[in-house]
Amino acid sequence: AVDANVIELDSVKAQQQILVLLYDLTDMRRIEQMQLDFVGNVSHELKTPITAISGFAETLLSGAQDDPETREQFLKIIYDESQHLNQLIQDILALSRTDRNQHGQTQTVHVQAMVNNELGLLQQLIQQRELTVSVKVPEQLTVQIEAAKLEQIIKNLIYNAVFYNRDHGKVTIEAEIKAQQFYFRVQDTGIGIAADEQPRVFERFYRVDKARARNSGGTGLGLAIVQENIKFLGGQIRLQSQLGVGSTFSVELPLD
């Protein structure tokens, strides 16, 4: 009877081990598939601007450059597409740094200055859209954090709040430290995101409105970068949104 028990116990263990192994393998397959999908998506996303750049350059070279108006128009397209290509490569590199678990340096970040810097880069769009931006970040607020990672989070959330807003809309940016946690919130009065789309917007290359996103110069990687950087820093992000009303992205990061 004792022997039988031992055998039984052993076989239960073995079954558990097999189950764990199977689970590992499905996990590995899933990761492998995700990597394959990512490479496929990247190639596709790179192809679009490259095709446009070479197509318009070729047309210019084969005579279109003689007409000043056409030349200007085509050069503008070539410039915009190469800017998009540049952004795409920067975003892919940003994701690859978190994928490879690469740690950067912890620095003292002056949050208000970082926010204002990002807003400065978006000034033209903010003015065009006549948006009201309010920054509720205490002047003295600093955090000890990997500056480059925090910047990716702040930059992408602010960019989206501006871009997916409506004319005369509002953007509110708030930050505070409470109980060793850094809270950062970006609220907009923009187009909003439907409930079923909300979990998907953090996926790589996922866009709610593909046509509109293409014009935005966005890469579809912004929120994936935000989420990966937050995960890397041990924090979390929450999205509250209502279609046609607006969205709020709330970030919580632990401070050591």
Ligand code: ADP
């Ligand atoms: P993109 O480069 O297209 O902006 P993101 O990963 O930053 O890529 O966002 C994914 C999608 O989520 C966007 O294409 C857009 O449809 C939606 N989205 C992101 N932020 C907002 C927002 N603040 N308001 C409404 N929709 C948003």
